[in-house]
Amino acid sequence: MYRQLMSLQQLSSRTISSSARRQVDNMVKEKQKLFQADNGIPVHLKGGAKDAVLYRATMALTVFGSGFVVYELLNAAMPKKA
Secondary structure, eight states: OHHHHHHHHHHHHHHHHHHTTOOOOOOHHHHHHHHHOOSSOOGGGTTOHHHHHHHHHHHHHHHHHHHHHHHHHHHHHSOOOO
16 A cells, blocks of 8 residues: 555656646737837737727627626616606
8 A cells, every 4th residue: 555655745746747748838928019119009008809809899898798787886876766
């Protein structure tokens, strides 16, 4: 039992230490150049098409939510007579 536990521990330590040897490219400098470029685009849209879609979806949900809140407040302020 102890031998199996030790072999399992050795196997797990091998796989964890060997998987961390991949090198990842440092993209910070390129991202800094992209976001600091003076091209007239707001910083929240400089990420590309995904940022534009996310921004528009957020604005649509905000406008819809605000309209719904006003509608519900008007309903609460003027209840229907039975």
